[in-house]
Amino acid sequence: MTGHPEPRVPAYRRLTVDERRAQLITTAQHLFARSVPEEVSLDEVARRAGVSRPLVYRYFPGGKQQLYEAALRNAADQLEHCFDVPADGPLSDRLGRALDRYLSFVAEHGEGFTALLRGGSVVETAHTTAIVDGVRRAAAQQVLRHMSVRRPGPWLRTSVRTWITSVEAMSLLSLDEGELTLAELRDYLVELFVAQLTVTATHDRQTARMLRAASALEPPDGRVASLLERAIGALAPAPVDS
């Protein structure tokens, strides 16, 4: 995990190759989390890690681009695991737990790092885009696994992928605006999932079956029941005297 103000491994001890590599990646992630990649220099990475610039190049001969991709790959591995929560309990609770992890990660890595998800970085390439797309695919697969769906048809596949995009978009927008709390975002995104899959179920039998099976496991006083009650209230005509 990044977010520590300084690398965790003290520089005075001789590091193994793996430790040094991990230290440089952590240092780079820390810098990429706070600045756009264009403003991060290898000199700064070397200085913070307490090593020489040539040593950074020995580990990452491709320079900043390679270090950036390694940092991104490392972050992608962590993001992919967010949706890999234990497969027990109601679906809405599992999604809530996964979103807690995902949103904490996004909050922790800050604007600079997540700029990549938004595009617009000068170090973005087809390769880095493939890494980001891989995170989206992996997240969608985890969600389908939680729904016990092995072979999603086009409706279900597209719905889940689109919801993952909404998770990403809301995280980034909220990071910019900072007006919604992580708990509000989490609850909203779980409810958006339920609402979106309900719409999909009205078009697609596979989704309808899945939704029925998932609903049966939700507690009668749980968040899905609460959402339904509030939604019906929101859609009801206004009282005449209001």
Added chain:
Amino acid sequence: MTGHPEPRVPAYRRLTVDERRAQLITTAQHLFARSVPEEVSLDEVARRAGVSRPLVYRYFPGGKQQLYEAALRNAADQLEHCFDVPADGPLSDRLGRALDRYLSFVAEHGEGFTALLRGGSVVETAHTTAIVDGVRRAAAQQVLRHMSVRRPGPWLRTSVRTWITSVEAMSLLSLDEGELTLAELRDYLVELFVAQLTVTATHDRQTARMLRAASALEPPDGRVASLLERAIGALAPAPVDS
């Protein structure tokens, strides 16, 4: 509009500066719509437009990058106008009409051109990203205008922006997979809007007021009523004998 196999203006007539510029942009859009930008060459643009390569450079001294940005700007102008439909009738009909335009545009411009929306193009820069982001902001503003909302709070602003992202994501995913028709996509996205705003309304008074006002204008046998009926059916417990 692009999509024509050859530029519309015959090459034997002497074109004005504006006509030539428009012809080169149309030709470029046509090529960018069918190939990733990396594979489009200025020689090909010149050949198709029936002009010399130096002439292309006279109009676009920045070469392919500049021509690409001009083509993107032109497409962005058209995309921004998609949501600028007449402000009459129920909200769901307005959104349906806007989506008809938007989805036709995406279908017409093909994978190559829309690759930019997905990121991963080597010619992507902060500048082109700003253009794409401008389209998203403009679309969100048009939607808010149709809802007669002048000062959206964070919930409403974030919801509408997130829905725009869903429109984009579903368009691109469906372009890849090709299994849903444009009419299915349009209806689904209108319904997703209603569902998402309903969820938002359960958290936010401004959205709740807007949703009530919009619902009052929907016909009793219209698509919102139909969605609600189908959604309640989808969420109802399965019959015991099924």
